[in-house]
Amino acid sequence: MAAPQKVPRPQRPKRLTRKEKQAETRRRLLDAGERVFLRRGLQGSSVEEIVAEAGFTRGAFYSNFKSKDELFVELLHARVYDRYAELAKETEAQPGTPREQLRWGAERLRDVQSDEQGSWLFRLWLECLTQAARDEEFRKLAATFWSGNRALVAGQVDATFKEVGRKPPLPPDQLATGMIALDVGLAVQHLVDPEAVSLDVYVPLYDLLFGEMVEASGG
Amino acid sequence: MAAPQKVPRPQRPKRLTRKEKQAETRRRLLDAGERVFLRRGLQGSSVEEIVAEAGFTRGAFYSNFKSKDELFVELLHARVYDRYAELAKETEAQPGTPREQLRWGAERLRDVQSDEQGSWLFRLWLECLTQAARDEEFRKLAATFWSGNRALVAGQVDATFKEVGRKPPLPPDQLATGMIALDVGLAVQHLVDPEAVSLDVYVPLYDLLFGEMVEASGG
DNA sequence: GTATCCACATACGCTAGTGTATGTGATTGT
DNA sequence: ACAATCACATACACTAGCGTATGTGGATAC
Numbered sequence: 222m223a224a225p226q227k228v229p230r231p232q233r234p235k236r237l238t239r240k241e242k243q244a245e246t247r248r249r250l251l252d253a254g255e256r257v258f259l260r261r262g263l264q265g266s267s268v269e270e271i272v273a274e275a276g277f278t279r280g281a282f283y284s285n286f287k288s289k290d291e292l293f294v295e296l297l298h299a300r301v302y303d304r305y306a307e308l309a310k311e312t313e314a315q316p317g318t319p320r321e322q323l324r325w326g327a328e329r330l331r332d333v334q335s336d337e338q339g340s341w342l343f344r345l346w347l348e349c350l351t352q353a354a355r356d357e358e359f360r361k362l363a364a365t366f367w368s369g370n371r372a373l374v375a376g377q378v379d380a381t382f383k384e385v386g387r388k389p390p391l392p393p394d395q396l397a398t399g400m401i402a403l404d405v406g407l408a409v410q411h412l413v414d415p416e417a418v419s420l421d422v423y424v425p426l427y428d429l430l431f432g433e434m435v436e437a438s439g440g
Numbered sequence: 441m442a443a444p445q446k447v448p449r450p451q452r453p454k455r456l457t458r459k460e461k462q463a464e465t466r467r468r469l470l471d472a473g474e475r476v477f478l479r480r481g482l483q484g485s486s487v488e489e490i491v492a493e494a495g496f497t498r499g500a501f502y503s504n505f506k507s508k509d510e511l512f513v514e515l516l517h518a519r520v521y522d523r524y525a526e527l528a529k530e531t532e533a534q535p536g537t538p539r540e541q542l543r544w545g546a547e548r549l550r551d552v553q554s555d556e557q558g559s560w561l562f563r564l565w566l567e568c569l570t571q572a573a574r575d576e577e578f579r580k581l582a583a584t585f586w587s588g589n590r591a592l593v594a595g596q597v598d599a600t601f602k603e604v605g606r607k608p609p610l611p612p613d614q615l616a617t618g619m620i621a622l623d624v625g626l627a628v629q630h631l632v633d634p635e636a637v638s639l640d641v642y643v644p645l646y647d648l649l650f651g652e653m654v655e656a657s658g659g
Numbered sequence: 660g661t662a663t664c665c666a667c668a669t670a671c672g673c674t675a676g677t678g679t680a681t682g683t684g685a686t687t688g689t
Numbered sequence: 690a691c692a693a694t695c696a697c698a699t700a701c702a703c704t705a706g707c708g709t710a711t712g713t714g715g716a717t718a719c
Contacts, residue, residue, distance in 0.1 A: 406621025414583035
C-alpha cells in the first residue's frame with residue numbers, strides 16, 4: 222500500500238474550501254450591495270436589505286464588513302476607481318496623432334456611460350460625490366481618485382504639446398480639469414434626460430473643444 | 441357717530457396675523473430644512489431633526505407640508521431653480537461683445553460656487569441630481585430645469601453666431617450642453633478638492649473653450 | 660475520530676423615526 | 690362676549706433597522 226501522502230491542497234475539494242466559500246459570500250454581498258445602492262442610494266440602503274438581496278442574514282454581513290460604508294467603498298474601488306484608472310492608461314498607450322488619441326478616449330468615456338442598463342458605474346460614482354459633499358472620508362476618496370486621473374491626463378496633455386511643438390494655451394492641469402469636467406457634466410445631463418442629451422455629443426464636443434488646439438497648425 | 445368702517449386689513453395688527461404667522465413658520469421650516477439637508481443629505485434627514493432645528497414639533501411640519509420631499513422640492517425651486525434661471529437671463533441682457541458676455545457669465549457661474557460658506561446652492565442641486573438617478577419625480581424636475589437653461593443658452597449661442605456672421609461648428613444646443621457640462625463638472629471637482637481645483641479656472645476655461653470660436657475672425 | 664474552529668444564523672434589546680388622532684390656546688368673525 | 694376656527698403641540702401605536710451576544714453545523718487539524 223502506498224503511504225497516503227498528506228495533500229495540503231487536495232486536488233478535488235468535495236465542494237468548496239472555507240476560504241473559497243467566504244470569498245464567494247463577499248462577492249455575493251458586494252453584488253447585492255451594488256443593486257441595492259443603485260435603487261435606494263447609499264443612505265437609503267439598509268444592511269438588512271443588502272443581505273436579504275444576497276440571500277443571507279445580518280450575521281454574514283458583519284462577519285465580512287464593519288459597516289455599510291466599508292462595503293460601499295470596496296465596491297467603489299473594485300468597480301469604478303479601477304476602471305477609470307485603467308481607461309486613462311489605455312488612452313495614453315493608444316497610437317495615432319494626439320487628436321486621434323483624444324477621439325479614442327472620448328469614445329471610451331462615452332461607452333462607459335452606456336454600459337448595459339443605464340450606467341450603473343457613473344451612478345455609483347455620483348453617490349460617492351454626493352456623500353463627499355458632507356463627509357470628509359468620501360471627500361478624500363473622491364479627491365484622491367480625481368487627483369490621480371487629473372495628473373495622468375495633464376501629463377498626456379503636456380507631452381502632446383511638446384510633441385506638437387506648441388505652448389499649451391492654459392496650464393496642462395487646468396486643461397485636464399476641463400476634460401474631466403466635460404465628462405462628468407455630460408454624464409449627469411445624460412443621466413437626467415437621455416432624450417435631450419445623447420451620448421453622441423461626447424465625441425464631437427471633445428474634438429471641438431480640445432482637439433483643435435493640438436491640430437497640425439491652424440485650419 | 442360715524443359708522444365704524446369695516447377694516448379688513450387693520451393697519452396695526454397687534455403682532456402678527458394668522459396667515460403671517462404661518463408664512464413665518466413655513467420660512468423657518470424651509471431654512472431649517474436647508475441646513476439639515478446640507479449636513480445630512482436628503483435621505484439622511486428626518487422630519488424630526490428639521491422641526492427641532494426650526495424650533496417646532498412635528499405638528500408644525502405636517503400642517504405645512506405633506507412630506508420631506510415636498511419641502512425639499514419647494515426649497516429647490518426657491519433657492520436654486522430660480523437663481524440659475526435668473527442668472528441665465530441676466531447674462532443675455534449683458535452688453536458687450538459675445539466674448540465679453542461669455543466672460544461675464546463665467547464670472548457669475550464662478551461666484552455662485554463661492555457663495556458664503558461653501559456653495560450650499562450647488563450642494564442642494566447635487567442632492568437633487570443623485571435623487572434623480574433613482575426617482576422619476578426628481579429626474580423630471582432636473583430635466584425640466586436643464587431643458588430650460590439649455591434652450592436659453594442655445595438661443596444665445598445661435599444669436600451670437602448670426603451676429604458674428606459665422607456658422608456654429610456644432611448645433612447650438614450641443615454647445616449649450618457643453619457649457620452646462622463644464623459648469624457642473626468644475627463645480628463638483630471644486631467641491632471635492634478645492635485646493636486642486638480653484639474656482640479661478642472658470643473664466644479662462646470658458647474663454648478658451650467657447651470664447652475663441654466667436655472671436656473677431658481667427659487670431 | 661475527535662476536538663476545535665469559524666462563517667454564518669438566530670435571538671435580543673434597543674433607538675429613531677413614522678403618520679395620525681386628538682388636544683389646546685390664541686385669533687377671528689359676528 | 691361667544692362660538693368657531695385652525696396652527697401647532699402632544700400622545701399614541703407602530704415599524705424598520707441597528708449592533709451584539711450567542712448558537713450551530715460543517716470544515717479543518719491532529
